[in-house]
Amino acid sequence: MRKQLLGWAALPILGYAGICAWLFAKQRELIYLPQDTRVDAAQTDFAIERDGVRLRGWVVNPARHEPVIYFGGNAERVENRREQLGRVLPGRSIYLVAYRGYGANEGAPSETALFADALAVFDDVQARHPGEAVSVIGSSLGSGVASYVASRRPVSRLVLVAPFDSLAAVAQAHYRMFPIRWIVKDRFDSAGYLHGYQGPVMVIRAGRDQVIPASSTNRLIGSLGRPPQVIDLPKADHNTIGTDPGFEQALQKFML
Known part of the structure; x- marks a missing residue:
């Protein structure tokens, strides 16, 4: 017994x-949730090669100056941002490249691969616009990618939309009863990467964000070496933050 x-x-x-x-x-x-982002390669108009993978995406206003690179969210079809960003930033060239395994891209996503790919994209854009300032926008998961790029490259202006201090902390908040901090391999430690960044930063956060806890965004803000401009959109949630009227106004003003 x-x-x-x-x-x-x-x-x-x-x-x-x-x-x-x-x-x-x-x-x-x-x-990583690339399932709903898949498109045919023929629908893209921009590509670079890295590590045997052809990374494809889109470019808006390629002949303009002071380029902007956009890194999207976890399950985001980045091409859907073309019209908005082109309208809000009409004087800029805008590059939107899907992650490996997303869009028309082969390969499997991982933190290491996404970070290296993002640096390659930045270097390619910088080479296409010699001597010009390059700004970066990162949304949700893309805020982690953008933060890493800003720690390794001369990012002129940095916009973080629905950002977090680390992906491990966000995952722990959603799975409280499990030791997620010890399990997660792809940590996206934005707070650590941005600690020494001194360029202008704008943080846009949603008051009803159901994915990124407010505490995670607050810890990121508190860790920055230079106080950021913080835009609160109290009526927006994680999925509607980009369509909130205040989003475009803030982005346009910050990028002037």
């Missing part, structure tokens, strides 16, 4: 350990 009771008592522990193991094994499938 005692052994049977001990066996029953061990079941919750085994179940918990099993869930932790599943989260560890499946984490990149939970983090």
